[in-house]
Amino acid sequence: MSSTLPDQLVSLNTIIYLGYDDDKASEIWNKWTAQAPGDPVPELVSVPPFELKFVDFIIDYSHSCHDDLDADSGDDTKWHEVMDRYGINEDTQRALMDPAFRQVRLTETCQYWIRDTIELRYEALKEVREKDQDIERASTSHDMSGGEAGYRSALEVSQDTAMSEVALCSTNAPGTFTLYRGMDKSRLKKLFDRNGNLDNIQRLISQPPTDFCGREAAYYFVADRDIAIQYAFFAKRRSDASSPVVVHAAFQNSAIECLSEVEIQRVYWPSEEWQSLIFLSRKAQRLPTDLRKFKRAALIIGTIAGKPNTCYVNMSSHVDITEEFLFKNTGENEGFGQNAVQYVFRNEEGEELLEKAEIKVYPITTTEFSEWYRNAQGRS
Structure with a gap:
């Protein structure tokens, strides 16, 4: 996409x-200025x-025109058809459809990624404007550190990349x-407070299903760090003014080893239990008695499923989940490697467990992205 930022936040550009x-x-x-x-x-x-924000109006207006139009399969032609109907420009389509990020893209629908990309770019624009204002205020007061906003920003990310x-x-x-987590x-x-201490862990939470x-x-x-x-990097590919990061959560082995059989559950492909849990969870359905142990757990460790929720909603049975639904880590050779594994912290007990980790946020530089991207293009 073009790196030229519009002069005004609320504008046609x-x-x-x-x-x-x-x-x-x-x-x-035209619709926004009339309203x-x-x-x-x-x-x-x-x-x-309610109060309506400019960015929400942009997203909602385009979606309201084609609310029933979406793509969730590996058929790239359908994705382009949806984006054409939504009026998404060619540069953005190329970013979304980049082969280097195909596996990540296919975890959600086309509508999801359109919305996410717009939100990313808008947040990046706002941050640029806020930074400019901080610099202007700092120069006026002869404080070139960037003031309190600059101080907070320095605490939120590591000095190492x-x-x-x-x-x-x-x-x-x-x-x-x-x-x-990437x-x-x-x-x-506000993940950290002004002293650099973890303050709002819920900035890392994922909403159901x-x-x-x-x-x-x-x-x-x-x-697997490569998945994060x-x-x-997919965020960076879609929004070049954004600032992607990799979050590290380092635990003492003893923090997990001391968990009881009730507090920790493990579930992996190709067990039928994993298929059933994925099937019912992605459809937001009530779990049967034999799976309710997962609701009581503070930590669930298991195989990552790919594909958007819509794929599961349209299934008639959990046995329809095949190996092609699995998310893979990056193999040492060309192509993908082993089935990827996730750790899921749930309930208040899981949140308390996560808060025991040493959490660091590492920024990604443009140079790091460019080098990784060149290598990824060679693999895709």
Whole structure:
């Protein structure tokens, strides 16, 4: 996508930057200015009993025109058809459909990734504007550190980068094991307090329905760092102004070893129990008696399922979940490796367990992304 940022946050150029072609962007802009007139055009408008944000209007307007149109299969032609109908521009389509991120893309629907990409880009724009304002205020007060906002930002991420020797070595400390999550830094605001202490762990939570939790939110981390890297880099590929990070959660081995058989559950492909749990959780259905042990667990360790929720909703039986639904880690040779494993912290007990981890956030530089991406293109 173009790296040229629009001058105004609320503008026609912003809608184009977020991913729409000229015609669809003009259509959305005209609708917004009719509903939110002013000079400058406001970012927020009152629509009793709610307040409507500019970015939410953009997403909702395009979706309302084609709400029943989506793609969730490996047929790339269908994805392009959906994006064409939504008015998504060619640069954005190329980013979403990049073969280097195909496995990650196919975990969600086309509608999901359109929304996620727009939100990523909008958050990146807001951060750029806020940073500019911080610099302006700091220069006015002769404080070139960037003020309190700059101080908070320095505490939220490590001084070492995600692909640095320090980050890599931190994964192998004696007596510990590390779990990972790749995401955009904008979604971690206030994870730490002003002293650098973990403050709001819920910034890391995932909403249901998910693999093992159909009706409750939970915390998902992967055992393979390369998977977290894929997710972080896919965010960067779709939003070049964004700041992707890799979250490390380092545990003492004893923290897991002391859990009782009730508190920890393990479930893996190809067991029928895993198929049933995935099937019912992704459909947000009530678990039968023989699976309710997973609701009582603080930690579930198991195989990661791919494919969007819509694929499971349309299934008639758990036996329809085949090996092609599994998410794979990156193999040493070309192609994918072994079935990937996730750690899922649930309930208050799981949250307390996660809070015992040493959590560090490692930023990804543009250079690191470029180097990884060149190698990934060679594999895809």
